[in-house]
Amino acid sequence: MGDKRAMPAAEPQIETDLPGEETKRLVEADERVISPSSPRAYPLAIERASGVTVTDVDGNTFWDFASGIAVTNVGHNHEQVVEAAKDQLDTLVYPAFCDYYSPEPVRLAERLVELAPGDSSKQLFFGNSGTEAVEAGMKLARHHTGRHRFIAFEGAFHGRTMGSLSLTASKTKYKRKFGPLVPGVDHVPYPDQSAADGPEDALERTFDALEDLLRTRVPADEVAGIVVEPIQGEGGYVVPPEGFHQRLREFADEHGMLLIADEIQTGFGRTGEWFAMDHWDVEPDITLMGKGIANGLPMSAMVARSDVMSWESGTHASTYHGNPVAAAASNAVIDVIEEEGLLANARTVGAHLQAELTDLAAEVDEISTVRGRGLMIGVEFTDPRTGEALGDLSEEIMHAAWKRGLMILPCGQSTIRFAPPLTITREQASTAADIFADAVADAVVATER
Incomplete structure (x- = not known):
């Protein structure tokens, strides 16, 4: 693998309340002039990005494990x-x-x-x-x-x-x-x-x-x-x-x-x-x-x-x-x-990330399925007693992950998608899985209340 993936990007750093003040001002301006038909997952206002790292207008840094929506496959702003x-x-x-x-x-x-x-x-x-x-x-x-x-x-x-x-x-x-x-x-x-x-x-x-x-x-x-x-x-x-x-x-x-x-x-x-x-x-x-x-x-x-x-x-x-x-x-x-051998990297790091998420599923009753190929992985949440989709829980988890600096998106009725850049390392995948596990734990507790 290339040198760019040999040194993982610094972990996400959240320096302000989310959303920050500059983000709030931008959201207000957006709502005045942009069609309401354009959906937003959460109030994140991106100023710049590089590789897997995204920086918002308030200076907070996040890891984009959605790659936009499976768009920036070789990472944001790849130099080449x-x-x-x-x-x-x-x-x-x-x-x-x-x-x-x-x-x-x-x-x-x-x-x-x-x-x-x-x-x-x-x-x-x-x-x-x-x-x-x-x-x-x-x-x-x-x-x-x-x-x-x-x-x-x-x-x-x-x-x-x-x-x-x-x-x-x-x-x-x-x-x-x-x-x-x-x-x-x-x-x-x-x-x-x-x-x-x-x-x-x-x-x-x-x-x-x-x-x-x-x-x-x-x-x-x-x-x-x-x-x-x-x-x-x-x-x-x-x-x-x-x-x-x-x-x-x-x-x-x-x-x-x-x-x-x-x-x-x-x-x-x-x-x-x-x-x-x-x-x-x-x-x-x-x-x-x-x-x-x-x-x-x-x-x-x-x-x-x-x-x-x-x-x-x-x-x-x-x-x-x-x-x-x-x-x-x-x-x-x-x-x-x-x-950069990114097809092979997607297979090996994707298998590693899927294994980490599968280990998490063994500990969380609400995770019914972890599925995918390469770096296209879905984690589905359902009621362990009834099998019904837990859409509210998956939304709560998505927001909890964002507040920890991990950008993920939903799909289906109650599935969280992982579609990070093909350039990520095993270490980054493991860190993201840990952040996600913390978000899941907090969201499950919050919804039980």
Whole structure:
């Protein structure tokens, strides 16, 4: 591993009450001018960041074990990524890639089609956000197949624009008052490897639901594609049973449907492989990329097999797609992951962190499951007597951890997600697990009162 990870960052240091006075002033200003639709986990106002360390406007330092939301995979403001973006800023900011050609995004595209799961020849469309990649994938699937329907999964999150929102099925508030959405989307259960009745039964429930859907409500020859997260993100960091993706690939092939993998949160080393589908050796027809692609600069990509990328010039485009500054950052991200051995680090440190959290679960009755791959780990809290989700407890734990300097975020009904930078060390993972354990202990006591 590189020298940058040989010396762990100083532990979090909280110097003021939280939130501090400068943070309070910024929050008040924000509330006056920023749309209330933008959710905030807790009142943290970030001034600067480096690696895993975030400093707020009051001078408190935190460890970001959410990486934004699985975005800063090589750590905040990685020197190599920042330098690449700065160099590109000095050369060219906007080439109108939708009308002309530019070297940096083409160089990136050549690398991404090689890194995407599977050995087939591929082509790529750049976007600016994950939801744009999803929309592009939906449009391409309809155009290529001549079909209009989609199948997605309960608990899925694919974005908040109208097409992607139609696929999303994780929280009702995302859809309230926005209907009618894009028609022709149906959802089936996503199988959970840690299901109470076992992974085999969970797997069969999913495929029984798929068969029932085609038998009773949806003509198979109208379905353009099946959209799936290899590991569910917002739905609770849910890992599917072994064999799920292979069977889903077979099911799609049997019915002439495209398999569309949403790797927006699972990509760029998050699970210990470049993309999570690599764990199962399954090649999607379309792979959606975003979040960690450029370490914080706005960029996404929709990669498809060349025979699927069958639409003609002008069918789909975007003013800012293929931005060379974001492309330069993304090329640097790929370099850093390769040069610093971050895939292997995500696997080894991720296994260590998951083991530490599993040890904690043995001591805390309210932790029902610890699950994940690489540095994408979820800790779920349920009532040990009833099995009901303890959403209030997980929220309390999240805030208690923040007040100790550990930034984590929720997902699912009552799961805390761990998605730290791929650069963290075993020592940092252990320290974070200790901070989390203290937060859990205090939150459990507080909720019992």
